[in-house]
Amino acid sequence: MTGALGKDLLGLESLTGDQIRLILDTAEPFKEISERAIKKVPALRGSTIVNLFFENSTRTRISFEFAEKRLSADTVNVSASGSSVSKGETLVDTARNLEAMRIDMVVIRHSASGAAQFLADRIESNVINAGDGTHEHPTQGLLDILTLRDRFGDLAGRRVCLCGDILHSRVARSNIWGLTKLGAEVAVCGPRSLLPNAIDEFGVRIFDRIEEAIEWAEALNVLRLQFERMTAGYIPSAREYNRVFGITRERLDRAQRDILILHPGPMNRGVEIDSDVADGPHSVILDQVTNGVAVRMAVLYLLAGGKPELAEAAKGGSGRGRDAGDRE
Amino acid sequence: MKPILLRGGTVVDPSQKMNTRGDLLLSDGKISAVGGKIDPPDGADVVDCDGMIVSPGFIDVHCHLREPGREDVETVATGARAAAAGGFTAVCAMPNTDPVTDNQAAVGFIVRQAQRAASARVYPIGAISVRQEGKVLAEFGEMVGAGAIAVSDDGKPVASAQLMRTALEYARTFKIPVIDHCEEPTLAAGGAMNEGIVSAQLGLKGVPAEAEEIMVIRDILLARLTGGHVHLAHMSTRGSVELIRWGKDRGINVTAEVCPHHLSLTEESVRGYDTNAKMNPPLRTADDVEALREAVKDGTIDLIATDHAPHHYDEKEREFADAPNGIVGLETALAVVVTNLVEKGYLGFADLVDRMSCTPARIFNLPGGSLKRGSAADVTVFDPAARWKVDPSLFLSKGRNSPYTGMTLAGRANCTIVAGSVVFRSGIPARGRKV
Numbered sequence: 001m002t003g004a005l006g007k008d009l010l011g012l013e014s015l016t017g018d019q020i021r022l023i024l025d026t027a028e029p030f031k032e033i034s035e036r037a038i039k040k041v042p043a044l045r046g047s048t049i050v051n052l053f054f055e056n057s058t059r060t061r062i063s064f065e066f067a068e069k070r071l072s073a074d075t076v077n078v079s080a081s082g083s084s085v086s087k088g089e090t091l092v093d094t095a096r097n098l099e100a101m102r103i104d105m106v107v108i109r110h111s112a113s114g115a116a117q118f119l120a121d122r123i124e125s126n127v128i129n130a131g132d133g134t135h136e137h138p139t140q141g142l143l144d145i146l147t148l149r150d151r152f153g154d155l156a157g158r159r160v161c162l163c164g165d166i167l168h169s170r171v172a173r174s175n176i177w178g179l180t181k182l183g184a185e186v187a188v189c190g191p192r193s194l195l196p197n198a199i200d201e202f203g204v205r206i207f208d209r210i211e212e213a214i215e216w217a218e219a220l221n222v223l224r225l226q227f228e229r230m231t232a233g234y235i236p237s238a239r240e241y242n243r244v245f246g247i248t249r250e251r252l253d254r255a256q257r258d259i260l261i262l263h264p265g266p267m268n269r270g271v272e273i274d275s276d277v278a279d280g281p282h283s284v285i286l287d288q289v290t291n292g293v294a295v296r297m298a299v300l301y302l303l304a305g306g307k308p309e310l311a312e313a314a315k316g317g318s319g320r321g322r323d324a325g326d327r328e
Numbered sequence: 329m330k331p332i333l334l335r336g337g338t339v340v341d342p343s344q345k346m347n348t349r350g351d352l353l354l355s356d357g358k359i360s361a362v363g364g365k366i367d368p369p370d371g372a373d374v375v376d377c378d379g380m381i382v383s384p385g386f387i388d389v390h391c392h393l394r395e396p397g398r399e400d401v402e403t404v405a406t407g408a409r410a411a412a413a414g415g416f417t418a419v420c421a422m423p424n425t426d427p428v429t430d431n432q433a434a435v436g437f438i439v440r441q442a443q444r445a446a447s448a449r450v451y452p453i454g455a456i457s458v459r460q461e462g463k464v465l466a467e468f469g470e471m472v473g474a475g476a477i478a479v480s481d482d483g484k485p486v487a488s489a490q491l492m493r494t495a496l497e498y499a500r501t502f503k504i505p506v507i508d509h510c511e512e513p514t515l516a517a518g519g520a521m522n523e524g525i526v527s528a529q530l531g532l533k534g535v536p537a538e539a540e541e542i543m544v545i546r547d548i549l550l551a552r553l554t555g556g557h558v559h560l561a562h563m564s565t566r567g568s569v570e571l572i573r574w575g576k577d578r579g580i581n582v583t584a585e586v587c588p589h590h591l592s593l594t595e596e597s598v599r600g601y602d603t604n605a606k607m608n609p610p611l612r613t614a615d616d617v618e619a620l621r622e623a624v625k626d627g628t629i630d631l632i633a634t635d636h637a638p639h640h641y642d643e644k645e646r647e648f649a650d651a652p653n654g655i656v657g658l659e660t661a662l663a664v665v666v667t668n669l670v671e672k673g674y675l676g677f678a679d680l681v682d683r684m685s686c687t688p689a690r691i692f693n694l695p696g697g698s699l700k701r702g703s704a705a706d707v708t709v710f711d712p713a714a715r716w717k718v719d720p721s722l723f724l725s726k727g728r729n730s731p732y733t734g735m736t737l738a739g740r741a742n743c744t745i746v747a748g749s750v751v752f753r754s755g756i757p758a759r760g761r762k763v
Contacts, residue, residue: 115647197534201528202525
């Protein structure tokens with residue numbers, strides 16, 4: 001079945017600004033479902049979805065699973081360990097075997113860039129990329145953007161800076177594609193050894209100093225610093241990283257205006273972000289998590305061929321309006 | 329052996345500055361008459377070459393025939409037949425077999441397998457170091473005695489400058505070139521494609537051009553130090569071209585090759601994660617392609633070699649970062665060069681024959697590369713204009729991993745003759761040459 005997004009959601013690079021807006025708009029009515037006592041609508045009743053997680057994930061896997069269940073889909077979780085994958089089965093064989101059981105969608109998380117596309121090119125089912133290597137993590141990008149939109153409204157001209165390890169971040173790539181397509185101004189800030197060499201060609205502003213980034217930005221999306229980057233020699237130590245690039249209360253206070261703080265999680269408190277910032281009044285980190293479920297519901301619904309204009313109706317009865325995102 | 333008269337083709341032989349319509353007579357495994365109108369001797373096979381180019385047989389100095397070790401993906405015999413189908417009368421087989429071709433017995437095995445195949449000639453290249461480990465020098469003398477024509481550690485670049493120095497010095501004794509795959513291993517580690525905007529967007533680890541260029545200049549300087557002959561395999565960047573030019577301007581004994589894919593494709597082919605666009609060195613930028621085309625034209629890069637690297641379908645049918653490097657090339661090389669260099673005005677057909685036949689023969693001191701009277705009767709007859717659609721299922725190679733699948737290319741071998749015997753004729757499987 002092919003809806004307004006095509007067969008698959010592999011990345012934000014291939015979407016238009018209108019398609020991204022469509023997903024965000026479709027997510028709005030779905031936000032409210034999660035606020036109900038009975039968090040379930042029948043939109044995907046009878047659909048079978050496989051969550052194929054070749055890499056560890058807590059937040060993304062659970063978020064997808066909630067989204068699927070709240071739309072009444074039947075779901076199966078497969079992880080790499082304890083499955084035929086650990087017996088040496090190839091990705092394509094795993095997928096074809098699942099498909100032979102007549103599934104409708106696959107949500108895939110994999111350590112190899114391009115794994116989601118590889119799968120999408122070879123099976124009929126809808127494929128949703130839940131993070132492929134260092135390529136893209138489109139639903140994370142979408143939930144970040146939805147969270148920003150909740151606060152800013154139209155994102156055109158809004159200034160968002162991605163901070164940290166851009167080189168290895170699929171979240172950064174999806175954010176850059178998505179935000180630029182919606183007209184936002186995007187910057188990156190991090191040690192040069194953690195920026196792609198070709199970053200100049202991404203059409204983003206580059207800050208070497210976090211103080212300059214804070215001076216410029218209206219929102220900071222603070223990326224997780226993976227500890228293996230230190231052992232691989234990209235940067236000398238977590239301590240120096242915090243001293244030079246850490247988002248601290250002191251640095252934010254110097255800007256003398258409110259700056260929205262996002263983090264895709266999981267956080268290393270005291271490394272890329274200090275606790276008083278993460279837990280502070282301008283942090284929307286938990287709103288991101290809440291929005292994640294709504295955005296994933298919207299993606300599932302649209303890929304299944306759901307009509308965007310019927311999303312409001314699809315959630316059934318008791319519409320409390322679309323103010324769920326406004327809670328503090 | 330019956331004489332063969334190749335009648336009415338255009339004889340293109342840069343070794344004697346010949347580029348005219350005329351006949352060519354082969355007898356007793358040698359060229360016995362060339363040019364003008366030749367009457368067929370009694371019992372001669374007459375091959376009509378009207379509209380064809382008749383040239384000295386192509387020689388590929390860089391291919392992987394996988395035997396011994398991976399006979400499931402290629403053998404000396406299937407590789408030799410694929411070569412013949414591509415218009416090659418001789419190929420040089422890299423030593424990255426399993427076990428490694430690093431001793432006289434291993435070299436002799438390939439020579440014997442090639443004799444049994446009785447198709448294109450196959451010359452073994454021996455390893456520089458034992459097991460290609462980059463530690464202990466292999467026995468060049470014995471390998472040359474058994475038929476090796478050069479040494480190389482192939483896909484395992486010689487990381488130690490001292491070992492490379494010794495290899496260049498020691499190889500002088502036997503008058504063979506040392507072929508190096510130029511790749512600084514720490515910079516290239518884990519890389520899956522060219523480093524640049526495309527790798528950054530696709531989230532694939534890149535290999536910077538400098539990983540190649542650092543080793544290019546190191547090897548050129550070691551050739552200067554030792555007086556040895558270094559041959560640089562599959563050059564892929566503009567910077568490498570500039571460094572080779574620098575070395576040649578100073579009279580340093582450096583030669584270099586480039587592959588058809590680096591003359592025709594760019595890193596853009598990797599979008600979509602097509603593993604048939606994965607090779608080492610990786611496809612680079614349009615600017616690099618342009619520099620390489622110019623370098624083949626002006627002779628900075630001496631010759632064209634395929635780096636033919638068959639892989640099993642299952643090994644390529646997987647996640648990009650985990651797929652092996654390499655593509656098949658023997659059966660598309662001529663057409664890729666005609667389509668991308670001749671038809672685009674970089675080379676004339678005489679230049680093509682020079683870069684694919686005369687120069688490889690001269691640099692590697694091999695028979696062939698000339699249609700002069702008395703030379704080995706290694707001849708390629710090709711149709712310079714034939715347009716055909718690449719269908720790997722029709723390849724004689726066991727490999728199917730081609731990035732040109734489905735493309736329409738111009739130029740195709742029509743008849744390949746080795747030592748006076750036809751080993752390939754326009755789509756008809758090889759008849760086998762007498763040994």
